[in-house]
Amino acid sequence: MDIKTGFRAVLTVGAVLTGTALLSVGYSQYAFVEDTSRKERLDHVANQGMRLIQLTQEVLLYGEPRAISQWQSQYVEMGRLISDQAYIADPDLGEINGALLIRYSDLSPLLEKLTSARQDSRQSADVIDVLASQLFQDATQLQASLRDLKDVADESHERAYKASKQRQIAIFSLFGTLFLMYGLAVMMLFRGVILKPLGDLERTIHAIRDGKQARAPNQREDEIGVICQTFNQLLDEHDHSQREIRAMAERFRNIFEQAAVGMSIVSTTGDWLEVNECLCAILGYPREELLSTNYRRYSAPEFLETDIKRVKAILAGERQHDAWETCYIRKDGQAIWARITTALTRDSDDRPLYFVTVTEDITQRMADEARIGEINRQLEEQARDLRRINADLESFAWVASHDLREPLRMISSYIGLINKRLGPEIEEDMRTYIGYAIGGAKRMDSLILSLLDYSRIGQDAGLHGSVSLNDVLQECQLNLKMAIQEAHATVVLPDRLPFVTGARGDLVRLFQNLIGNAIKFHHPDRPPVVTLTCEEKKDEWLLCLSDNGIGIESQYYDKVFRIFQRLVSKDEYEGTGIGLAICKKIVEHMGGRIWLDSTPGEGTSFYLALAK
Amino acid sequence: MLIAILALGAAVVGAAVYFLMPGPVHTIRLGAYEGDVGALEWIAKDKGFFDQVRLNVEIKGYPSGDAAVKAMHAGEVDIATAAELVVAKRSFDEKNLRILAGICRYWNKGFIGRKDHGITTHFDLKGKKIAFPATSSAEHNLVVFLALQGLTLEDVVPVNLTPKQIVEKTISGEVDAAIVWEPHVSAIEDALGDNAVKLMERGTEANLLLVGRQEHLDAQSQAIQKLLKGLILAEDWVRANPEQAKAYLIKRFALDAIYIDKLWPRMQLAVTLPQEILEAMDSVSRWIAKANNREQIPNYAETIHASDLRAVKPAAVGVFTK
Structure with a gap:
């Protein structure tokens, strides 16, 4: 009861x-x-x-x-x-x-x-x-x-x-x-139910006040029993809290002492109340000397005013904490850079108690930043030089290709006129030679045009944007319609393809080159089948374009991406040998990667990893 | 052997009890009234209250107090029971007569007249033959009743009879009317039926007294006190068990239950010695003296023997000082 x-x-x-x-x-x-x-x-x-x-x-x-x-x-x-x-x-x-x-x-x-x-x-x-x-x-x-x-x-x-x-x-x-x-x-009843339990509880309290371990007797089921039980729970929680506080204090002490940054507790008047070893090391003073002085003694004269102003702003309640960089003078006279992060602790009546301050030695960082600044400045200068050189190169390529094509056309025209003037009486050998000369000029022109294309990749920075690969592939198929029909090729696309960031023209050229190659280098015994798959990865889209063509020997996996590198005779398959080099340049210009895997005689798979 | 031991044990216990009881066993001869108002005497005897007080009572019943007192003088009994009129009348000549206590106060008289003898109201009594037991409370009742009618004994023809004779002669018509006590009144009334006319319902108050001779009372004081104790025990029993007492009376005196219920409020069984006994005796003695040409009436205070009752039950003694 x-x-x-x-x-x-x-x-x-x-x-x-x-x-x-x-x-x-x-x-x-x-x-x-x-x-x-x-x-x-x-x-x-x-x-x-x-x-x-x-x-x-x-x-x-x-x-x-x-x-x-x-x-x-x-x-x-x-x-x-x-x-x-x-x-x-x-x-x-x-x-x-x-x-x-x-x-x-x-x-x-x-x-x-x-x-x-x-x-x-x-x-x-x-x-x-x-x-x-x-x-x-x-x-x-x-x-x-x-x-x-x-x-x-x-x-x-x-x-x-x-x-x-x-x-x-x-x-x-x-x-x-x-x-x-x-x-x-x-x-x-009063004695048994109230006085005695209260006496026991009072004795327990006195014992606890005397620092002894004691617990309230907890054998009753009435209100006093509940009070004793609650009292004991509070004691347990208090002990637990005390242990936690001690552990926390120990941890805090360890953190404070073993921190890789200088830590200190500073009075509102600027006196050091607590400092850790790291701060002593930063300033070069022993702990005892620091604890008997004020931080102002160590501030570089030209920074002292700023320091005081910052501290006063916090004390005035304009902000709770602040961080700034300042300069101290070490005991050995050396000036050091420090980043100060300080927060003001207040009591329950909002009166300022002390600052908890973290002092970070940023002397090295400041030096590194100065050095990096110098490197950046040099890099910027180099970039400016490169942009100028690139512009010159582009100009040169354009001019060169334009100017080079003019003599080629002239050579080709005049050789054609010579061939026409000589007429049918010309010897067969001569005619063959003339044919070689004209063919060489045309190939030279193709090479120049290809080179021009290659040089122009990435020049259209303003055309970059989100591009639908569905649209890109549709356009490619449209462009390759004749070739697909002639080769009885089959192009298999996924139902849906993602959007990627890039220049639409470059992406059309990329896939048109890859699909065109798959059709061009198809196996003579079977019609070409080109299959595109798309898989979503964490940060990129992985596209795989597979064919059932003649395949590539593994030792040529890198060579095929080099400019003007051909694996087959130009008599057997026409071309300039620059297509895959262009593909590689387009993909890399988009921040992606391209590689291949092939089984000769069975087919080749080109992998494209394009950023989302 | 076992029976012998038990018998011996019982004898030892009985003897111990007997000898541990205070005082010796006394014997007394009591002339009791053979009727309802003498109930205490018979109850004390029959219910063993006299035995309780170690008194051996040889009880003998008499139809009237006068007969009982006569028997006492004849030496047949030691103590007699009679109404105060008897004592008052006898005290004129018997100077050693002493009153121990009253044992019943009662109103049990009745006056029955015969209608066929011309008696329908109390105005018709003049010259009629009226039977009564002389030297009894009924005699005094007759005198008072006649006085209430403005008559004296000389205006009627008084016929002295015993109660039994009164019943017989009234029923037979040898007398015109009768005054007597219960249950004889009821007997006449029942026998005459509608021919009976009741002229008096209960009569004057009377007291049944225990009387004895001075010399005997002085010599047997302890026995007298035991007699009074036994009667007081009977009185207590009657008070505690009125229905049983009525049943006892019905059985003891062969009475009718209806009669007892009627009579019971008119008889008060108690051992007392009240002052009014003396006054009542004075009252009747004035008439007796006049009727018998006696100049001096007795000092009835000297007939009172209160010491034994005072020793047994002081509160019961109501008479004033001598």
């Missing part, structure tokens, strides 16, 4: 006990009043009866009409009293009342007859004597009944008094004992 329920029960018992005691006292008083009123009633009857006796004696002695009249009234009054229900119902009267009623009822005929006999002169004296004597006898007998009644009333009163006294004593004894027991029970 919990304490609240217990004390509710105790209070209920107390209330019931008090109520019962009050009811008992009330009942006792009520009974006493009832008994007293009974005595008053009986006394009243006795008194009225005695009046009747007195009047009877008056009538017997003198027979005065006044006495007779009063007697009759008193007789009626007496009759009224002894016929009262409360009087008749009185259980203790019994025989007394029986005699009283008879004696009372005998009075009236005797008195009436005596009165009339006295008034009747003819009536014999003997009759009057007998009547008077009997009336006196009956009156005295009635008087005896009244005495008995009075005795009953007195006994009743005495009994009522004794009963009341006994009741009062019984009530006070009973309820005194009960209240005493109740009080003792409450005290024992």
Whole structure:
């Protein structure tokens, strides 16, 4: 049972006990009043009866009409009293009342007859004597009944008094004992349920205050048991927290001491309160010397003002923390660069306590940054030179190719005119030679054009954007329509191809070269089948263009991507040998990679890794 | 052997109990009234209350108090039981008669007249033959009743009979009316039926007294006190067991239950010695003295022997000082 329920029960018992005691006292008083009123009633009857006796004696002695009249009234009054229900119902009267009623009822005929006999002169004296004597006898007998009644009333009163006294004593004894027991029970309950557990808890608290290990006794299931249990849980949590705080403090101390950066706790006036070894090393001072000084001593004079301004801004609440670079003077006089990161710690009333400051030696970094700056400057100069050279080269290539093609066309034209002028009489050998010269000029022109194309790759930087490979492949197929039809080639594309970043024209040329090669170098025994697949990787799209052509020997895997490198005779397969070099340059210009895998006689697979 | 040991043990215990009881066993001869108002004497005897107080009572029943007192004088009994009128009347001549206590207060008289003899109301009594037991409370009742009618004994023809004779002669018509106590009243009433007229319902108050001779009382004080103790025990039993007491009376005196229920409120069985006994005796003695030409009436205070009752039950003694 919990304490609240217990004390509710105790209070209920107390209330019931008090109520019962009050009811008992009330009942006792009520009974006493009832008994007293009974005595008053009986006394009243006795008194009225005695009046009747007195009047009877008056009538017997003198027979005065006044006495007779009063007697009759008193007789009626007496009759009224002894016929009262409360009087008749009185259980203790019994025989007394029986005699009283008879004696009372005998009075009236005797008195009436005596009165009339006295008034009747003819009536014999003997009759009057007998009547008077009997009336006196009956009156005295009635008087005896009244005495008995009075005795009953007195006994009743005495009994009522004794009963009341006994009741009062019984009530006070009973309820005194009960209240005493109740009080003792409450005290024992209070002691057992509250005082003792609280005493135990208090002793536990004192023991804990004295630094001893102690726990509150936890054997109860009431509220104090819950308090003790909670207290013990709090103790456990406190111990756990203390251990954590100690561990944290230890970790913090270790971090603070072993940090690769200088760490310090600085007062709001700038005094070092705590410094770690690294800070000592950065500044070149022993810990003791630092702890007795102010940071301003170590600031380079030209940075001190900035430092103070930053610190004041934090103290003024303009910011919670700040970081800046400053310069300190080491003990050996050497100036060092440091990056200061500091935060102000405040108490619960928002009053500044101290700064937690991290000092990082950035002297080396500053030197490196200076060096990198110099390298960058040189690189920028080199880049400018390269851009100029490239521009010159492009200009040269353009000019060269344009200017070179002009003499070639002239050579080719004039050799053609010579061949036409010589006519059919020209010797066969001569004609062959002329054919070689014209063919050489044309090939030279093709080579120049290819070279021009190669040089122009990546020049259209402004055309770069997100390009749909679906569109690219559609255009390629359209461009290669004739070749595909002639070779009865089949081009298999995936349902959906991704968007990639690049120049659309370059991408069309890339895939047109690859598919065109697959058709051109197809196996003579089977129609070409070109299959493109696409797989999504983490940062790129991996495309694979496979064919069932003649294949490439593995020792030529690199050579095929070099410019003007041919693996087959130009008589067997026409071309300049620059196609795959262009492909490679396009892919690499897009930031991708291209490679191949092939089985001679079965086919080749070109892999393209294009950035997403 | 076992039976012998048990018998011996019982004898030892019985003897121990007997000898541990206080006082010796006394014997007394009691002349009791053979009727309902003498119930305490018979109950004390039959219920063993006299035995409880170690009193051996040889009880003998009499039909009237006068007969019982006569028997006492004849030496047949030590203590007699009679109404105060008997004591009052006899005290004129018997100076050693002493009253020990009253054992019953009662109103049990009845006055029955025969209608066929011209008695329908109390106005018709003049010149009629009225039977009564002389020297009894009924005799005094007759005098008082006649006085209430403005008559004296000289206005009627009084016929002295025993109660049994009264019943017989009233029923047979040898007398015109009768005044007697219960249960004889009821017997006459039942026999006459509609021919009976009841002129008086219960009569005057009477007390049944225990009386003895002075010399005997002085000599047998312890026995007298035991007699009173036994009667008081009977009184207590009757108070505690009124229904059983009624049943006892019905059985003991062959009475009707209806009769007992009617009579019970008119008889108060109690051992007392009240002052009004003296006053009642004074009242009747005035008439007796006049009727018998006696000039001096006895001092009835001297007939009171209250010491033994006071020793047994002081509260029961109500008489004033001598």
